[in-house]
Amino acid sequence: MRHARGIHYALLGVVAQNPDGVHGYALKRQCDRILGHFWQLNFGEVYRILDRLSENGLVEEVLADNVSSRKVFRITDRGRQSLDTFILEPPTDAPRPLRQELAVKLLFAGPRQVPELVRLIDAQRDTYMRQLHLLSAQRRKITKLPIDSFVTGLLIDGAELSVRAELAWLEDVGMKLKERFLTPPAMRTGA
Amino acid sequence: MIEFRGVTKIFGSDDTRVTAVNDLTLTIPSGAFWALMGPSGSGKSTVLHLIAGLTPPTSGSVLVEGADVTRMNSAQAAALRRRRIGYVLQAFNLLPFLTAAENVGMPLVLDGIKQAEVDARVDDALAMVNMSHRASHHPTQLSGGEQQRIAIARALVIKPAIVLADEPTGNLDRAGGRAVMDLIQDLNEKTGVTILLVTHDPVFAAFAERVLRLVDGTLVHDTPLGAQEALA
Numbered sequence: 560m561r562h563a564r565g566i567h568y569a570l571l572g573v574v575a576q577n578p579d580g581v582h583g584y585a586l587k588r589q590c591d592r593i594l595g596h597f598w599q600l601n602f603g604e605v606y607r608i609l610d611r612l613s614e615n616g617l618v619e620e621v622l623a624d625n626v627s628s629r630k631v632f633r634i635t636d637r638g639r640q641s642l643d644t645f646i647l648e649p650p651t652d653a654p655r656p657l658r659q660e661l662a663v664k665l666l667f668a669g670p671r672q673v674p675e676l677v678r679l680i681d682a683q684r685d686t687y688m689r690q691l692h693l694l695s696a697q698r699r700k701i702t703k704l705p706i707d708s709f710v711t712g713l714l715i716d717g718a719e720l721s722v723r724a725e726l727a728w729l730e731d732v733g734m735k736l737k738e739r740f741l742t743p744p745a746m747r748t749g750a
Numbered sequence: 751m752i753e754f755r756g757v758t759k760i761f762g763s764d765d766t767r768v769t770a771v772n773d774l775t776l777t778i779p780s781g782a783f784w785a786l787m788g789p790s791g792s793g794k795s796t797v798l799h800l801i802a803g804l805t806p807p808t809s810g811s812v813l814v815e816g817a818d819v820t821r822m823n824s825a826q827a828a829a830l831r832r833r834r835i836g837y838v839l840q841a842f843n844l845l846p847f848l849t850a851a852e853n854v855g856m857p858l859v860l861d862g863i864k865q866a867e868v869d870a871r872v873d874d875a876l877a878m879v880n881m882s883h884r885a886s887h888h889p890t891q892l893s894g895g896e897q898q899r900i901a902i903a904r905a906l907v908i909k910p911a912i913v914l915a916d917e918p919t920g921n922l923d924r925a926g927g928r929a930v931m932d933l934i935q936d937l938n939e940k941t942g943v944t945i946l947l948v949t950h951d952p953v954f955a956a957f958a959e960r961v962l963r964l965v966d967g968t969l970v971h972d973t974p975l976g977a978q979e980a981l982a
Contacts, residue, residue, distance in 0.1 A: 685973045691956030692975040699932075719953050726952045
């Protein structure tokens, strides 16, 4: 669902870049150019998402001024508002699936898996550090915007605190893994 | 530019032997803003001390702007610190009987710079950290965050090529810490000064464009984050 939501907004964002409206074919091509690295969409998906956005009042059909029967879509005020809100939302939930993957691997970990787990912890830590980096850039960005960023600031605070907790947990997992599997039993503290 | 070439630092001997830095090879380009993280005792502060020539390595060499710090005598190392390296610590280390402006000007006075130039450079440094209005205050009249800004101004007044910041937010609350980090980041972007930040706090480390992780004196991981300006 998270990805579905992300791609809806990605498409809405691309529609928003066409103030005079855009038809499905051009939209698909623009999406490939802008989002190709993250998402690959086929025409069917583009039209399905456009229909959904239209049902929710986020885009509207405009009359094409040529004889072509192609539908042309334009973002509505409501769509723009929804997009603005989405843009300023910190992406708090992005790294969770990795953590779940780590949890599953931990269940079956033995000494031989420790290097692989340490690598996974490092990769996970990188993900969180990048997220903190983005959050801090986002905080700088909103302080420069001429809008009341009080709530966004609070959301960023919350996201930072939760990432900080995840990082502390990873630190703990790393240390305990090494202690459990790589330290001779006589030297273990809590075992 | 800062270069570590196979640097090892061992404290103590025999039973009390502790390897603080273990065969570290690393190049930090000029204008970089990097953070060093790692558990307590992982050798982070020792890395800063080695750059500043405060402690000699057991083996290997450390080059600061091409000059081998490890070959300098103590007077040369002191001159390097006084002229090229600004140091910011967790404890602000401001002299309580001097005003903020006098504290900021201290490194220049020690270097024998004329008073008129000291005054002008102190004004500039205080303006850079937005503390001009506190110039005549004494440290006890300032908040923790303000004292750290004065300490940063004192580091900047020498127009350093490098600022070494060792837990600069350690004594501050989150808002105060963030304000200090915003300032450090601005200075890096506006003046191009190289910044090496040691911190326990991942939120503050993430201000940097690269985060190095040190464990038991060894560089175990490197996370490139990129420049924030490009993201904002």
